[in-house]
Amino acid sequence: MAKGGRSKRTLLMVGTRKGAFLFHSDPARRAWRLDGPHLLGCIVHHLVLDPRDTRTMLMATRTGHLGPVIMRSTDRGRTWTESKQPPAFAKAPEGQTGRAVDHTFWLAPGLPSQPGVEQDRVRQHMRIYVGTEPAATLEQPIPADQKIHILQALSGGTVPP
Numbered sequence: 001m002a003k004g005g006r007s008k009r010t011l012l013m014v015g016t017r018k019g020a021f022l023f024h025s026d027p028a029r030r031a032w033r034l035d036g037p038h039l040l041g042c043i044v045h046h047l048v049l050d051p052r053d054t055r056t057m058l059m060a061t062r063t064g065h066l067g068p069v070i071m072r073s074t075d076r077g078r079t080w081t082e083s084k085q086p087p088a089f090a091k092a093p094e095g096q097t098g099r100a101v102d103h104t105f106w107l108a109p110g111l112p113s114q115p116g117v118e119q120d121r122v123r124q125h126m127r128i129y130v131g132t133e134p135a136a137t138l139e140q141p142i143p144a145d146q147k148i149h150i151l152q153a154l155s156g157g158t159v160p161p
Contacts, residue, residue, distance in 0.1 A: 011076075013057070015044030020059055022077050038077055042069075043103070049076075050109035060104035068103050 012023040012032075019037030042061040050056040059071040059080070070083040092098030 011049065013047040013049065015047045015059070017043050020044045020047050020077075035077065038080065039071065045103050045105060046107050048107050048109060052109060056109070058107045058109065060107050062103045068101050070104060070107070 009027055010025040010029055012025070014021045014023065016037075019040045019042055021034060021036035022038070024033045024035060025031065039059070039061055042063050044059055044061050046058075046060040048058050050058065055074060055076050057073040057077055059073075061069050061071055063069060066086070068087050070087065071080045072083065073080050087101045087104050089099045089101060
């Protein structure tokens with residue numbers, strides 16, 4: 001039971017090759033309401049609800065013509081806004097072939113102790129290595145010839161119930 005004696009409703013978020021679908025249930029999970037498709041025609045690789053405010057959703061999509069795109073909704077999926085900068089590797093030096101991001105595999109909202117903190121910063125519980133050197137920020141472009149390793153701590157974060 002939620003605070004105040006109310007039962008919680010369930011939100012099931014489903015990403016498909018034809019967009020995202022949100023399924024809302026009654027507290028007993030006997031009746032479901034379909035909401036969608038959202039971003040019809042986009043492949044949705046991952047969809048997550050930010051537990052810090054339970055209104056913000058992040059969606060990792062891929063379109064046939066634009067490539068990978070991160071979408072954000074602050075109203076539980078009613079409206080979506082495209083990120084200002086899509087995921088990309090640093091531009092290759094002239095005359096060299098650069099790398100391209102095929103799709104975003106996973107999105108993760110910040111820790112409950114860090115409301116509103118995400119853009120352009122490495123979370124404290126994450127360690128990102130470019131080659132064998134730790135990356136302190138996300139401000140510097142990653143050279144095209146470097147391998148990227150992301151290690152997540154096994155402690156420190158909390159998972160909502």
